Amino acid sequence: MTRFPIEEFSSLKTPFYFYDLRLLERTVKEIRRTARDPRFKVHYAIKANANPGILRTIQAAGFGVDCVSGWEIEAAIEAGFRGDRIVFAGVGKSDPEIRSALEADIECFNVESEPELRVISEIAAEMGKTARVAIRVNPNIDAHTHAYITTGLAENKFGINLEQLDSIIGLAKSLPAIDLKGLHFHIGSQITETEPFVMLCETINRLQDEYEQKGVKFSLINVGGGLGIDYAHPERHPIPDFEAYFTTFHNHLRLRPDQELHFELGRSVVAQCGSLITRVLYIKEGTSKRFAIVDAGMSDLIRPALYSAHHKIENISNPNGELHHYDVVGPICESSDRFGESETLPEVKRGDLLALRSAGAYGEIMASRYNCRPFPHSYFSEN
Numbered sequence: 001m002t003r004f005p006i007e008e009f010s011s012l013k014t015p016f017y018f019y020d021l022r023l024l025e026r027t028v029k030e031i032r033r034t035a036r037d038p039r040f041k042v043h044y045a046i047k048a049n050a051n052p053g054i055l056r057t058i059q060a061a062g063f064g065v066d067c068v069s070g071w072e073i074e075a076a077i078e079a080g081f082r083g084d085r086i087v088f089a090g091v092g093k094s095d096p097e098i099r100s101a102l103e104a105d106i107e108c109f110n111v112e113s114e115p116e117l118r119v120i121s122e123i124a125a126e127m128g129k130t131a132r133v134a135i136r137v138n139p140n141i142d143a144h145t146h147a148y149i150t151t152g153l154a155e156n157k158f159g160i161n162l163e164q165l166d167s168i169i170g171l172a173k174s175l176p177a178i179d180l181k182g183l184h185f186h187i188g189s190q191i192t193e194t195e196p197f198v199m200l201c202e203t204i205n206r207l208q209d210e211y212e213q214k215g216v217k218f219s220l221i222n223v224g225g226g227l228g229i230d231y232a233h234p235e236r237h238p239i240p241d242f243e244a245y246f247t248t249f250h251n252h253l254r255l256r257p258d259q260e261l262h263f264e265l266g267r268s269v270v271a272q273c274g275s276l277i278t279r280v281l282y283i284k285e286g287t288s289k290r291f292a293i294v295d296a297g298m299s300d301l302i303r304p305a306l307y308s309a310h311h312k313i314e315n316i317s318n319p320n321g322e323l324h325h326y327d328v329v330g331p332i333c334e335s336s337d338r339f340g341e342s343e344t345l346p347e348v349k350r351g352d353l354l355a356l357r358s359a360g361a362y363g364e365i366m367a368s369r370y371n372c373r374p375f376p377h378s379y380f381s382e383n
């Protein structure tokens, strides 16, 4: 259970992200234990959190890394990830980003369109290199998640639709500087049911059978990330838990003996180890509401404003006080700058510290400077 060192916090400038490194270490250990099939390779999706302190722990655990920009590749290399453990996805890779990825001899480009594949081939040929690629397939599977974070439906911008797959595979095999390794999938994020992953396995099985009949073999399958967490219970494992998640692929995906299976987990690795700590500035009594106005805003944690997401809120200064209802809001000039509506919290006073839980993923990394506010700091547990 995360313990908040409240005495240490009292001298720190708020708001800040607090990371429980022990929890992160336990999580990566659990992933290593449950992804025990030697053909399974876990790449951390760095977009979830690129704080160097977080990256060091994940790199030390032997994970690869999944990047979606040249800057993420730079951050990964700086944190000690080797080029040959970096995969690079994204619908809009620029020429300089492709060039620097080739310079770093990355493990694989996850290619999202024919024009992109041609450009990678041209740049690689110019540089005298061969680019290893996987084709990102859009399998048209409903991940049953928020519309903004589903990625595997035909209407989404990601990947190659099934009808166009033959053509791009033919192209990949014909281009001189391309080494086609396999297929990549990522159907969405914050998926809390097993069924979409089972459907993904079935689609992959069908595609593999079809392509093998056509004489095309893949050495790599990448099923992306997407494993969801329980925002209502920050102390719990992801849902489904890691054991169930990896077992689903073990049981349903007919992986060939000489194939590698890549996973790109982001949220489930880092979400629960992080909390945004904020100080209460004012209690404002409205006519129908009582507002707890805090010094963190949507610039520090945008998920509530962007996806109507809810992060559990705890009054860590007064955990046992009498319960009241509050709208917990930030200082930013937007009505959506609100972390909770009618939250039941132990009595909140000016100066109290609140913890917004499960904020380790897509929290600090999505912070902005809106209203000219500074970026939030970060602070790590020592024990």
Ligand SMILES: Cc1ncc(COP(=O)(O)O)c(C=O)c1O
Binding pocket: 045, 048, 066, 089, 151, 186, 188, 189, 190, 224, 225, 226, 227, 264, 265, 266, 267, 268
């Ligand atoms: C291609 C790709 N891989 C991996 C991830 C990581 O997803 P998650 O944080 O849901 O595990 C994402 C983000 O949704 C993604 O777009």
Ligand SMILES: N[C@@H](CCCC[NH3+])C(=O)O
Binding pocket: 047, 149, 189, 190, 303, 361, 362
């Ligand atoms: N940023 C999103 C998830 C998108 C993941 C990236 N494809 C979130 O906070 O839930």
